[in-house]
Amino acid sequence: DGQIVKWDPDQIRKIQEHPCYSEKASHTFGRAHLxxxxxxNIQCNYCVRKFDCVNESRPGVTSEVLNPQQALExxxxxxxQYHFIKVIGIAGPGDPLDNEETFETFxxxxxxxxxxxxxxxxxxxxxxxxxDLLEKYGVTNITVTMNAIDPDIAAKIYQYIDYKGRxxxxxxxxGEILVSRQLEGIKMAVAKKMLIKxxxxxxxxxxxxxxxxxAKKISEMGVFIHNIIPLIAQAKFAHIAPPTIEEKLAMQEKCKPYVRQMSHCQRCRSDAIGCLGKDINSFMGKR
Ligand code: SF4
Ligand code: SF4
Incomplete structure (x- = not known):
């Protein structure tokens, strides 16, 4: 990937060994979600809370929650057992940053x-x-779900947010609070040389x-890769027809001039373990 050259050697390792940041890595290396x-702390209009966070996963299944000690074990x-697992991620089932257990686990x-x-x-x-806590515990790869940079469009996508006690x-x-916090967080993470999806x-x-x-905005901010995820029509958005595969590809084409597009996302569960699309826990009959 010719665009990788602007990253330093440590960042390059974190790209090349992370199955979601590099399609090549997705065939060789795996990740485990805890x-x-x-x-x-928010309510997306497309989320049914009894499932895993839709931002990363497909609905229909719920992960059993582990405590930090169990997660370490x-x-x-x-x-x-599986030496190809290079990445450990926390992706839910809710919002990781809203749970103290996330930081204790890291x-x-x-x-x-x-x-x-x-x-x-x-x-x-x-x-x-x-x-700062993420940095302290060595977290280097961050995925932020941003469905809008315009606060009024954000207002159509979220039912509410809980922020600083309100x-x-x-x-x-x-919308203004959510979007500004997201952009500020991305800016701070990029400044710390973290890799952002x-x-x-x-x-x-x-x-x-x-x-x-x-896409344009996040490209200017130094985001590494953009992952466009088709809506899963449920909850308040149950009446909206999801985009077709062709529509998704066309959207990726429109965004590609600005930022690298992820084309191999598998919408993993928050307890997925293995290479993308070939999870060990699904092989072990745990689904
Ligand atoms: Fe659901 Fe994830 Fe949105 Fe929270 S952030 S409401 S868990 S989809
Ligand atoms: Fe990677 Fe997509 Fe799975 Fe997240 S949901 S771990 S981005 S493949």
């Missing part, structure tokens, strides 16, 4: 296995507040015309 984070088991793993690449995915609301319902103000849920009629604006 489901330690049940709570969420799980990591020990996994890496002793602390334990980073102490025990400093060579592992740690990654987290989040709606971004708490990213500026938690960025609940903000769908409004310009709510942005997920955008493609919601026809709501944010489709706006997705190239998001």
């Amino acid at each position: 489901p330690v984070a049940p709570k969420c 799980k990591v020990r088991e996994i890496i002793n 602390r334990l793993i980073h102490e025990a296995y400093p060579h592992l690449i740690l990654c987290v995915s989040t709606n971004g609301l708490l990213l500026p507040d938690k960025i 609940r903000y319902y769908s409004s310009h103000e709510m 942005v997920n955008t849920v493609y919601i026809p009629g709501i944010n489709d015309h706006h997705i190239p604006d998001i």
Whole structure:
């Protein structure tokens, strides 16, 4: 990948050994998601809470939540058995940054296995507040789900956010807080040389015309890769027809001039273990 040259050697390792940042790596290296984070501080209109966070996963299944100690033991088991697992991520089932257990889990793993690449995915609301902790525990790869950079479009996508002790319902103000926190968090993470992936849920009629604006903005900010995810029509958005594969490809084409597009996302569960699309836990009959 010719675009990789602008990254330093440590960042390049974290790209080349991370199956979501490099399609090539996705055939060789694996990741394990630890489901330690049940709570969420926002309500997306496409989310049914009884499933894993839709930002990263397909609905229909719920991960059993582990505590940090259990998560550490799980990591020990996994890496002793499967040497190709290089990345340990926390992706839910709710928003990882809204759960103290996320940080305790990263602390334990980073102490025990400093060579592992740690990654987290989040709606971004708490990213500026938690960025120093993430850095302290060695988290280097961050996924932020950004469905809008325009607060008024954000207002159509989220029912509410809980921020600093207050609940903000769908409004310009709510959108403004969420978008500004997301952008600020991304800026801080890029300044710390973290590698950022942005997920955008493609919601026809709501944010489709706006997705190239998001791509342009995140490209200017130094985001590494953009992952456009077709809507799963459920909850308040149950009536919206998801984009077709052709529409998704066309959108990726529109955004490609700005930022590298991820084409191999598998929408993994928050407890997925293995190479993308070939999870070990699914082989073990745990689904
Ligand atoms: Fe659901 Fe994830 Fe949105 Fe929270 S951030 S409401 S868990 S989809
Ligand atoms: Fe990677 Fe997509 Fe799976 Fe997240 S959901 S771990 S980005 S393949």
